[in-house]
Amino acid sequence: MSQSIVPNVRKRPTIRDVAREAGVSYATVSRVLNGREWVSPEAVRVVREAIARTGYTANPHARSLATGKSGSIAFLLTEPQHLLFEDPNFSVLLRGVAQALSDRELTLILMIASTPEERNRTTAYLSGGHVDGVLLVSPHSGDPLLSHLVQAEVPIVACGRVLGYEQQISSVMADDRSGGRSAVEHLIAMGCTKIATITGPQDTAGGVDRLQGYTDALLAHGIPVEPARIVHGDWGRASGATAARQLLDQDPELDAVFAASDAMAAGALPVLREAGRSVPGDVRVVGFDDSGLAATLDPSLTTVRHPLDRISEEMVRLLTDVINGRTPLSITVPTTLVIRDSSPA
Amino acid sequence: MSQSIVPNVRKRPTIRDVAREAGVSYATVSRVLNGREWVSPEAVRVVREAIARTGYTANPHARSLATGKSGSIAFLLTEPQHLLFEDPNFSVLLRGVAQALSDRELTLILMIASTPEERNRTTAYLSGGHVDGVLLVSPHSGDPLLSHLVQAEVPIVACGRVLGYEQQISSVMADDRSGGRSAVEHLIAMGCTKIATITGPQDTAGGVDRLQGYTDALLAHGIPVEPARIVHGDWGRASGATAARQLLDQDPELDAVFAASDAMAAGALPVLREAGRSVPGDVRVVGFDDSGLAATLDPSLTTVRHPLDRISEEMVRLLTDVINGRTPLSITVPTTLVIRDSSPA
DNA sequence: CTGAAAGCGCTTACAG
DNA sequence: CTGAAAGCGCTTACAG
Numbered sequence: 001m002s003q004s005i006v007p008n009v010r011k012r013p014t015i016r017d018v019a020r021e022a023g024v025s026y027a028t029v030s031r032v033l034n035g036r037e038w039v040s041p042e043a044v045r046v047v048r049e050a051i052a053r054t055g056y057t058a059n060p061h062a063r064s065l066a067t068g069k070s071g072s073i074a075f076l077l078t079e080p081q082h083l084l085f086e087d088p089n090f091s092v093l094l095r096g097v098a099q100a101l102s103d104r105e106l107t108l109i110l111m112i113a114s115t116p117e118e119r120n121r122t123t124a125y126l127s128g129g130h131v132d133g134v135l136l137v138s139p140h141s142g143d144p145l146l147s148h149l150v151q152a153e154v155p156i157v158a159c160g161r162v163l164g165y166e167q168q169i170s171s172v173m174a175d176d177r178s179g180g181r182s183a184v185e186h187l188i189a190m191g192c193t194k195i196a197t198i199t200g201p202q203d204t205a206g207g208v209d210r211l212q213g214y215t216d217a218l219l220a221h222g223i224p225v226e227p228a229r230i231v232h233g234d235w236g237r238a239s240g241a242t243a244a245r246q247l248l249d250q251d252p253e254l255d256a257v258f259a260a261s262d263a264m265a266a267g268a269l270p271v272l273r274e275a276g277r278s279v280p281g282d283v284r285v286v287g288f289d290d291s292g293l294a295a296t297l298d299p300s301l302t303t304v305r306h307p308l309d310r311i312s313e314e315m316v317r318l319l320t321d322v323i324n325g326r327t328p329l330s331i332t333v334p335t336t337l338v339i340r341d342s343s344p345a
Numbered sequence: 346m347s348q349s350i351v352p353n354v355r356k357r358p359t360i361r362d363v364a365r366e367a368g369v370s371y372a373t374v375s376r377v378l379n380g381r382e383w384v385s386p387e388a389v390r391v392v393r394e395a396i397a398r399t400g401y402t403a404n405p406h407a408r409s410l411a412t413g414k415s416g417s418i419a420f421l422l423t424e425p426q427h428l429l430f431e432d433p434n435f436s437v438l439l440r441g442v443a444q445a446l447s448d449r450e451l452t453l454i455l456m457i458a459s460t461p462e463e464r465n466r467t468t469a470y471l472s473g474g475h476v477d478g479v480l481l482v483s484p485h486s487g488d489p490l491l492s493h494l495v496q497a498e499v500p501i502v503a504c505g506r507v508l509g510y511e512q513q514i515s516s517v518m519a520d521d522r523s524g525g526r527s528a529v530e531h532l533i534a535m536g537c538t539k540i541a542t543i544t545g546p547q548d549t550a551g552g553v554d555r556l557q558g559y560t561d562a563l564l565a566h567g568i569p570v571e572p573a574r575i576v577h578g579d580w581g582r583a584s585g586a587t588a589a590r591q592l593l594d595q596d597p598e599l600d601a602v603f604a605a606s607d608a609m610a611a612g613a614l615p616v617l618r619e620a621g622r623s624v625p626g627d628v629r630v631v632g633f634d635d636s637g638l639a640a641t642l643d644p645s646l647t648t649v650r651h652p653l654d655r656i657s658e659e660m661v662r663l664l665t666d667v668i669n670g671r672t673p674l675s676i677t678v679p680t681t682l683v684i685r686d687s688s689p690a
Numbered sequence: 691c692t693g694a695a696a697g698c699g700c701t702t703a704c705a706g
Numbered sequence: 707c708t709g710a711a712a713g714c715g716c717t718t719a720c721a722g
Contacts, residue, residue, distance in 0.1 A: 058473075065404070090436075109453065110439075110454075
């Protein structure tokens, strides 16, 4: 329908077009664009009108070239893809970060580095100073990418403590240890004594800390920590099912399960049912995350909530601080126990 | 620990540094960088070495400014956030697109436009020609954003047919109609005659087409289409539960349910069980999507698979074509029925 | 408060 | 095959 004679790439108005339209120099246009001091109200008005009339929007590349700031932040995923994308936490985090970045007029660049080749390319790109900073999700302790980025002095904020880089990489995380402890203390308060746990991977801060909270609670109440009641999962649903079978095998008497993620709890639930245990009648179950899943399970899941929206917000705020040269910092946000049917009060 | 005397922003090597190092003009460096013709093998060698020695990486902003191409693609979400991020399809699509883009050395910019203000900002940004193209996810028919983007001649490829813009906006989608039809024909072949359906939203192509496939199959087999057996959902789990209750209410005799998404099927399953219907004994259930959920449900879910990885791949390929000035196109990829326990063969 | 000018780091005709 | 030069669209001291 549209019979454009002009070539496909229309000429966008530039700062000069606006200046001509407004009858001022283009330096003045730039000043009002950037809200700098020393511009007469009259000039501001004229320029604003000219901008509206021409439909001008700044060319971010020209701006970046001139300022040396890219105006963009990389959201970097290094985890094997399938795991991360299955995790509902990830979506919530991504959404929150997108929001916070948008509020600051920063652009979100999504990068996924799974294969060795991608990792190299990503490292080069980020070290090249082509983004203002990096948001790191679920970093692995021994990842060589980390040392490269740190060495290149790229501003970084990680989601979760980065084991080995605590001093150099800022991080924001939930208080996983207290969260785990509160979950298990709830179970103890409800009269459970044979409490098992399905942990997260032990090379992640979350996996380690939630388990630590579990042992904290037991020991604080004089309950021995039995290795037979500890099985490791990988956060995923399937691993929760496997772990539950193993736990029942190792200790058929168990009267509670604390799973370090809702997904693993979701995997454990049907296994318990099939094994003839009613939840919460015979076995109480508590998860972690308060993901969308938790409330829809049958029975609905008692779980530990960490405010992911708060975490993403803080990650972005902290990153802008680091970009502005402030020293690295570590932020911990509290968790809350959400009581539902799988372990009622 | 690191006592950097130099200011935080280290000077990155530029093309001139490489040229000096290699002993050629920087125009030559640019040529080998871009793999252009007319460069002596000797020059190529020298420059490559100099690049390696200096650790040079091109400044994308300078390049963009010079070429007028941004090297980036926007992945634009306009759906209310919660819906999209809950949908496992979304993650798979995002991952696939990220991969395909990375293969082409294009940068993925994630934009979420939910509030009216964000929508305006986004429209301005995209219309400003600051990305090379836009990947549109789950577009709404009447969205003003669409007309703006089309008018600004921004290259677009949508996931799913865009009702009203079929001629102007390229799209890639699953053959939802055939998929729906194959699901229902399977149920018919298994002896079901009172087949109900939970549809997707009727202002989306997927919602409309999957329902169309349902009626296609019934009519082809001389089975009347009963309004009492059609209830609308919003793709989400909760809406599936509500819809299932309504269906049982309107037709207690039903012997099969075709849900237009796995999530809605997942919501329907426990409702059926609570109503005393065994699956697949009393009622067969088929979903759509073959999301990660399907195989883990109890019983595992018979569903229609659409190859999302293929779709994302084609979206990116098509978008690069459109960017290069080729005319809009619509691609449909076939679906396959995956038979599991909720409706075995 | 405002304008002229240099410069950000590239690409790309234009001469050679 | 290669170099000198203009230009992409901004920002930012520097003079006024």
